Amino acid sequence: MAKKKILFLTGDFAEDYETMVPFQMLVMVGHEVHAVCPGKKKGDKVMMAIHDFDGYQTYSEKPGHLFELNYSFDDVKGEDYDAFCMAGGRAPEYLRLDKKVIELAKHFMEAGKPVASICHGIQILTAADVVRGRRLTAYPAVGPEVTLAGGEYVAIAPTEAVVDGNLVTSPAWPGHPKWIKAFLDVLGTTIKL
Template sequence: MDRTGKRVLMLVGDFVEDYEAMVPLQMLLMLGHEVATVCPDKQAGESVATAIHDFEGHQTYSEKPGHRFAINTNFAGLDETAFDALIIPGGRAPEYLRLNERVLEIVRHFNETNKPIAAVCHGPQILVAAGILSGRQCSSYPAVAPEITASGGKYVTPGENLDTAHVEGNLVTAPAWPAHPAWIREFQKLLESI
């Protein structure tokens, strides 16, 4: 790994949004970072199913089967202190990953140590459950806005094309995969600053 590369932890689960896991992983690897992909109750060598969410003119996004996404690090025994940053993709996985107390402990560690955290789409559901959004601004998929507000956070309305990112301190959030260029660009700036 390049000396400037960072160790990034990515939390995923079954039916994580395909683009929101695959594309950031590839972008971060391209930039010289090491990315550990983990999922509760999964070990290195296993995988999770992904879902592809698309915007096709319906009242909400559509969902299609995606690819298998490889887990390369064991969740059991994970030492979060060995990582420089955290990334949380969206999809349906966050709605149940947030019920796992160990997941919430990991998120709290990154927040308490002021390490960069990037969350996209439904990923902020985990931030809400970890209790780290009170008094903070956060973007997300619009359907997550009520949860952010109820937790004491301030929901940041995304651009019309869901292609914007919002930065507050160590937190970079975005509404959906169309924001990848802006989201990863801002996350990279935080990674370069540590």
């Protein structure tokens, strides 16, 4: 397996599991992963939120962990990375307002590099206008944005994932096993058992 250099975008009130689990797993299998957030530097921390499915009409939110960033956002250049991964939660609603975040999303999608996005992370892709003609999923409340941005929203169980070429998406953290496996497949990562 060739080690990949992956840009991992998160931010304040990103979903805890959707940050911690993919970041740790990508590092565990041997990839170099730079976790970043606009306006923050290496060593800064972002506050996570835990989104849970408790039987209400939408998810509930509880305080999560502090997550330490291991790279400075200002030092990021898209051409230096092999792939892009975006956490979900509430962070994408403000991260998509950052011009450089949008430029990065466009870079990775237009270059055909592997891109993984989960839950509300898809809001970054819709804001970047890079889902037109693509099949993808998201947290159901983001589905109308996918459609308005010209993508084909696929309604699936939260435990599933959708792959369309270089793009890997899932509705929420219960989809981690399939979403992360699909991202590893698109990355060309093999794990010997």
